[in-house]
Amino acid sequence: MKKTKLVLVLISLVLILSIFPKPTTAQTNVNCGKNNDIQKILDEITETSVAKWIRDLSGENPVVIDGEQYTITTRYTSELFNPANQNAKAYPYLTQELIKLGFVPGVTLHDHDYSFKSYAPKNLDRTIPDPEPIEIEAVGAKNLVLTIPGHGPNAHEQVLMTAHLDSTSNKPQTEAPGAEDNASGVSALMEAARLFRYYKFDRTIKIIFFTGEEQGLYGSYAYTEDFRHESDNMLGVVNLDMFGYDADRDYCMELHVGTMPESNVVGNCFTSVNNNYNLGVKVEYLTNEAIDRSDHYHFWRIGVGAVEILENYDYHSASYGCNGVRDRNPHYHRTTDLIQNMFIPATHRITQAGVGTVASMAGMMGKCFEGNPRLKATAQEDSIKLSWNAMQGADTYRIYRGTRTCAGEMEVLADVTGTSYIDYEIEYDTTYFYQIQAIETDGICFSEVLNCATAKVPKPEEPPVYDYRIFLPVSIKAE
Numbered sequence: 001m002k003k004t005k006l007v008l009v010l011i012s013l014v015l016i017l018s019i020f021p022k023p024t025t026a027q028t029n030v031n032c033g034k035n036n037d038i039q040k041i042l043d044e045i046t047e048t049s050v051a052k053w054i055r056d057l058s059g060e061n062p063v064v065i066d067g068e069q070y071t072i073t074t075r076y077t078s079e080l081f082n083p084a085n086q087n088a089k090a091y092p093y094l095t096q097e098l099i100k101l102g103f104v105p106g107v108t109l110h111d112h113d114y115s116f117k118s119y120a121p122k123n124l125d126r127t128i129p130d131p132e133p134i135e136i137e138a139v140g141a142k143n144l145v146l147t148i149p150g151h152g153p154n155a156h157e158q159v160l161m162t163a164h165l166d167s168t169s170n171k172p173q174t175e176a177p178g179a180e181d182n183a184s185g186v187s188a189l190m191e192a193a194r195l196f197r198y199y200k201f202d203r204t205i206k207i208i209f210f211t212g213e214e215q216g217l218y219g220s221y222a223y224t225e226d227f228r229h230e231s232d233n234m235l236g237v238v239n240l241d242m243f244g245y246d247a248d249r250d251y252c253m254e255l256h257v258g259t260m261p262e263s264n265v266v267g268n269c270f271t272s273v274n275n276n277y278n279l280g281v282k283v284e285y286l287t288n289e290a291i292d293r294s295d296h297y298h299f300w301r302i303g304v305g306a307v308e309i310l311e312n313y314d315y316h317s318a319s320y321g322c323n324g325v326r327d328r329n330p331h332y333h334r335t336t337d338l339i340q341n342m343f344i345p346a347t348h349r350i351t352q353a354g355v356g357t358v359a360s361m362a363g364m365m366g367k368c369f370e371g372n373p374r375l376k377a378t379a380q381e382d383s384i385k386l387s388w389n390a391m392q393g394a395d396t397y398r399i400y401r402g403t404r405t406c407a408g409e410m411e412v413l414a415d416v417t418g419t420s421y422i423d424y425e426i427e428y429d430t431t432y433f434y435q436i437q438a439i440e441t442d443g444i445c446f447s448e449v450l451n452c453a454t455a456k457v458p459k460p461e462e463p464p465v466y467d468y469r470i471f472l473p474v475s476i477k478a479e
């Protein structure tokens with residue numbers, strides 16, 4: 001073969017090979033710059049909305065599960081899965097709240113079952129003696145996993161947002177409010193679920209509520225073992241565990257990044273989001289000094305980039321940004337870990353930074369639907385006819401109904417595939433309020449519920465009632 005021929009062959013080989021896409025490493029296209037849709041999401045997260053979840057989970061507010069009222073006084077793992085304990089219903093509570101948001105059990109919402117046995121609980125604070133090991137039977141425990149499937153070319157990649165749901169204290173079985181540790185993290189996950197459902201993301205988002213953390217990271221251990229085969233597709237993990245105690249109100253926190261380059265991608269995204277959206281959090285970026293005592297550790301163990309978001313827990317050199325001081329929650333693992341001892345403005349801003357990081361890493365693709373369906377309600381003789389315009393990409397329309405206002409609690413009336421519905425279940429002279437929501441297949445993407453239509457069916461005129469007795473012939477008598 002001549003030299004020129006060989007060169008030609010080589011050139012054509014290079015050309016042919018260049019047609020095939022190179023296997024890209026997952027972190028190539030992460031953009032954590034400012035995005036208007038992410039800004040809208042962050043604007044919807046308020047101190048009030050964040051505090052509501054913390055109050056519900058730490059026993060400040062009663063919660064309603066299956067129509068019954070309960071107070072969650074502990075989230076200690078063995079009690080979470082003890083059906084006899086009426087005061088530890090955080091798991092069914094969160095499941096039901098996620099279903100109310102539109103997520104579907106078995107489709108977007110899954111229990112990840114695992115089992116754990118007796119253990120010696122461990123403290124993050126090594127100055128507190130670790131509690132005595134508690135001997136309990138091996139019990140079935142669960143992590144709650146919410147999947148928001150990606151809509152883009154990188155849908156096979158996952159961005160994980162994690163927090164442990166369980167709590168502990170000096171009276172773990174009965175009184176472990178765990179407002180900061182870790183209702184703060186769970187609240188951030190619920191805010192993400194509440195707001196992400198209106199948007200499309202390139203990548204798949206997994207929102208995971210771990211249990212068994214306080215006993216030795218059991219839930220995250222089980223998860224990373226059972227889903228290790230997906231680890232190549234895990235782009236990064238944002239773990240939120242215990243933030244929002246801030247006695248000196250300096251908005252300083254610790255970001256435990258560690259030394260893996262993959263974790264650095266997540267850590268850099270977090271600091272970019274904090275700067276680009278002017279969130280005003282002061283971040284100590286910890287690499288060699290990062291701690292491994294939360295659920296992020298098991299992702300490091302399987303080679304997945306992860307960061308842990310924590311209060312200003314320990315002393316670090318002043319050059320890190322928190323002036324060399326520490327601001328540690330003295331109520332840690334005690335019955336006094338209550339919302340009143342937190343500084344919610346700090347919890348709020350850190351929540352925004354965490355949610356913004358996940359949204360950025362997942363790749364924002366805009367709203368699920370362009371606009372919202374316009375609903376019309378028309379009173380008919382014995383019913384109310386509802387009709388609306390078809391929305392591109394919607395295959396279900398969820399109709400909500402109430403009898404007071406559109407702003408209050410509305411009940412789901414029906415899921416409909418067409419563009420009209422007749423409501424026969426009405427009472428005369430009652431004003432009904434209707435709303436409608438467009439939904440993409442299996443409840444993975446939703447339109448916002450902003451419309452409102454009302455109608456009332458008046459009571460029909462009664463036909464005249466004749467008193468036939470007055471026409472009875474006088475001759476007929478009762479025998």
Ligand SMILES: [Zn+2]
Pocket residue numbers: 164181182213241242
């Ligand atoms: Zn914790």
